[in-house]
Amino acid sequence: MSKSIETQKNAPPGRAPRNDGSSGGRMAGGERRQQIVRVAMRLFSQRGFSGTTTREIAQEAGVSEAMVFKHFATKEDLYAAILDHKACAGDMGDACAALGGAMERGDDAAVFSGLAQGVLHFHEHDTDFARLLMHSALQGHELFQMFWERNVRQMARFLCGYIRERQQAGALRDMEPMVIARAFIGMTLYHSLVNIIFDPQRSLLDIPNERAAQEFTEILLHGVATQATAGKSITKPSGQKKGLSTVRQSVAIAAKKKKSRS
Amino acid sequence: MSKSIETQKNAPPGRAPRNDGSSGGRMAGGERRQQIVRVAMRLFSQRGFSGTTTREIAQEAGVSEAMVFKHFATKEDLYAAILDHKACAGDMGDACAALGGAMERGDDAAVFSGLAQGVLHFHEHDTDFARLLMHSALQGHELFQMFWERNVRQMARFLCGYIRERQQAGALRDMEPMVIARAFIGMTLYHSLVNIIFDPQRSLLDIPNERAAQEFTEILLHGVATQATAGKSITKPSGQKKGLSTVRQSVAIAAKKKKSRS
DNA sequence: TTTTTACAAGTAAGCACTTACTTACCAGAA
DNA sequence: TTCTGGTAAGTAAGTGCTTACTTGTAAAAA
Incomplete structure (x- = not known):
C-alpha cells in the first residue's frame, strides 16, 4: 500500500471541515x-x-x-x-498473492477463475481508469507503456510460469504457454472491454463476473467439444489436424530452447 | 519525409503532366x-x-x-x-460465405479457425481502420454503434446459431452459446489488439496469424487440460460445478425458445 | 465561354496558460 | 480576548496562439 505523496501533510487541525468542495468554498x-x-x-x-x-x-x-x-x-x-x-497503485502483486493457495494445491480452475475475477472486478469498479488506459494506449503515451510493462506483461509472464509448471506436472497439455495465457487473458479482457466500452447495455450477453470467470475457465481447461468428439479429434489425424500437431511439436521444441527467458 | 506518398494512380491522360497530386496540381x-x-x-x-x-x-x-x-x-x-x-464496405457476409463449406461438413475446427483468420487478417492489413474504430468506440460515436450492430453483433449471432446447431448435433457441449462465442472472439480480437495497439513490437508473443487461429481453435474445442485431468474434472460434480450447470440448464431452455434460425 | 479545382488570406471562436489582484485562514503579539 | 501580518487558496480578465471554417480570386479543364 504505497500511500505516495498526496495530501497527508497539511492536516486540518481539529477545525470544522467547512467544505466538501463540490462547489465554491475553500479547501486544503x-x-x-x-x-x-x-x-x-x-x-x-x-x-x-x-x-x-x-x-x-x-x-x-x-x-x-x-x-x-x-x-x-x-x-x-x-x-x-x-x-x-x-499505474503504480495497481500492484498486481496482491492479486497474484491471493492465488498462492490455489496454485500450491494445483487447483487450476481456482487459479484461472480467480485471476479472471480479479481482472473483471478491477475493470468494473474502475471503469474510468480502464477507459483512460485505452485512450493512452491508442495515443501511445509513454505512461501506458509503463503500465503495460508493470502489470499486463508481468501478469502474462507470471501466468506462463504457472502454466509451464503444470505442464511439467502433466496436468496441462504441451502447448506454448504464452499462447494459452494470451487466449485466457484475451477472453477475459475482451469481455471487460465489451462491457465497458463496446456494448455497455450488454445487449448480447449479460452475466455476472463470477459466472463469466468460471465459464471462461471451464472453456480454457476443457474446451467446448463433447468428450466423444474431443477424443476422436485428438487421436484421429485428419489432414488439417495433422498439420496442426506438426506445428505444435516444433513449437514445443522451440519453447524448450527459449526457456532461458524468465 | 512528410512528402505525401499517396496519389500514385490517377493516370494523367496523355495530357500536360503538370500534376502528380503530391503538391499543387489538379485532380478530378x-x-x-x-x-x-x-x-x-x-x-x-x-x-x-x-x-x-x-x-x-x-x-x-x-x-x-x-x-x-x-x-x-x-x-x-x-x-x-x-x-x-x-463500416458498410466490411460486409462480413463474404467471410461467413467462405465458411459455408466447412459448416455443412460440421468441421468445427475449420469454421472457428477460418473465422479467426478472417478477423486477424482483416485487422492486420487495415490497421488504421482498426485503430480508428477503437477511437470511435471510446468516443461513443454513433457510427461505431452502427459498425457494432452490422458487423460484430451479426458475427456473434451467426456464430451462436452455428454453435447451437452443433450442440443439438451433440458435437459441442451444452453451454450458453454466446459465452462460447465471446470467449472465442475474445481470444482472437484481443490478440489483434495486442498486435496493433498494446504491443506492436510483439515482445511477448510473435506468431503468424494462421498459427494463432489454429491454436485458439484448438484451445476452444479441446481445452488445455490433459485428458486424464479433463475427464476427472468433467465427471466429478463439485459444489461449484453444480451451481454452474443449473444456470446452464435454464439458459438452454431459454435458448430453445429463441431458436428462429434454421 | 462556363464549370470546376484550386489557394492565399482571411475571421471568429476556442485553446492552454498567465497576470494582477482579492479573500480566507491562522499563529502569535498586544 | 482581540488585533495583525504572513501566506495559501482563490479568481477575473487577460495573452498570444491555434482552430475550424469562409471568402474572393485565379486559372486549368470542358
Whole structure:
C-alpha cells in the first residue's frame, strides 16, 4: 500500500471541515488537488486528452482555471499525474498473492477463475481508469507503456510460469504457454472491454463476473467439444489436424530452447 | 519525409503532366476526395479525432485547407464519411460465405479457425481502420454503434446459431452459446489488439496469424487440460460445478425458445 | 465561354496558460 | 480576548496562439 505523496501533510487541525468542495468554498491544497485529479480522470476517460479542455476540468471541479495550473504546471502534467498514480497503485502483486493457495494445491480452475475475477472486478469498479488506459494506449503515451510493462506483461509472464509448471506436472497439455495465457487473458479482457466500452447495455450477453470467470475457465481447461468428439479429434489425424500437431511439436521444441527467458 | 506518398494512380491522360497530386496540381474531384479520406483516416487513427487538425490533413494530402472543406462541409462530416464508407464496405457476409463449406461438413475446427483468420487478417492489413474504430468506440460515436450492430453483433449471432446447431448435433457441449462465442472472439480480437495497439513490437508473443487461429481453435474445442485431468474434472460434480450447470440448464431452455434460425 | 479545382488570406471562436489582484485562514503579539 | 501580518487558496480578465471554417480570386479543364 504505497500511500505516495498526496495530501497527508497539511492536516486540518481539529477545525470544522467547512467544505466538501463540490462547489465554491475553500479547501486544503491536497484535497483540492485530489479532487481535480478525480474530475480530470473522469473527463479524460470520457472525451480523451485533447477532447477535454482545462476550462471544463476547472468548471467541474468548482474552481477557476488558474487553480488547475496552480497544482499542475501543464495539462500534460495533470494527465501524467493520473496515469502515474494509478499505474503504480495497481500492484498486481496482491492479486497474484491471493492465488498462492490455489496454485500450491494445483487447483487450476481456482487459479484461472480467480485471476479472471480479479481482472473483471478491477475493470468494473474502475471503469474510468480502464477507459483512460485505452485512450493512452491508442495515443501511445509513454505512461501506458509503463503500465503495460508493470502489470499486463508481468501478469502474462507470471501466468506462463504457472502454466509451464503444470505442464511439467502433466496436468496441462504441451502447448506454448504464452499462447494459452494470451487466449485466457484475451477472453477475459475482451469481455471487460465489451462491457465497458463496446456494448455497455450488454445487449448480447449479460452475466455476472463470477459466472463469466468460471465459464471462461471451464472453456480454457476443457474446451467446448463433447468428450466423444474431443477424443476422436485428438487421436484421429485428419489432414488439417495433422498439420496442426506438426506445428505444435516444433513449437514445443522451440519453447524448450527459449526457456532461458524468465 | 512528410512528402505525401499517396496519389500514385490517377493516370494523367496523355495530357500536360503538370500534376502528380503530391503538391499543387489538379485532380478530378472524386479522386481528390478519396485521397483526403485516406489521409484523414491515417491521421485520425494515429492521433484521434480532436487530436488531428484539418490543417494537418490538408498538408499531408498536398492541398489547402479550403479544399478539405470543399469536399466535406465539416470535420465531423469527414470523420463520418470514413467510418460510414468502411463500416458498410466490411460486409462480413463474404467471410461467413467462405465458411459455408466447412459448416455443412460440421468441421468445427475449420469454421472457428477460418473465422479467426478472417478477423486477424482483416485487422492486420487495415490497421488504421482498426485503430480508428477503437477511437470511435471510446468516443461513443454513433457510427461505431452502427459498425457494432452490422458487423460484430451479426458475427456473434451467426456464430451462436452455428454453435447451437452443433450442440443439438451433440458435437459441442451444452453451454450458453454466446459465452462460447465471446470467449472465442475474445481470444482472437484481443490478440489483434495486442498486435496493433498494446504491443506492436510483439515482445511477448510473435506468431503468424494462421498459427494463432489454429491454436485458439484448438484451445476452444479441446481445452488445455490433459485428458486424464479433463475427464476427472468433467465427471466429478463439485459444489461449484453444480451451481454452474443449473444456470446452464435454464439458459438452454431459454435458448430453445429463441431458436428462429434454421 | 462556363464549370470546376484550386489557394492565399482571411475571421471568429476556442485553446492552454498567465497576470494582477482579492479573500480566507491562522499563529502569535498586544 | 482581540488585533495583525504572513501566506495559501482563490479568481477575473487577460495573452498570444491555434482552430475550424469562409471568402474572393485565379486559372486549368470542358
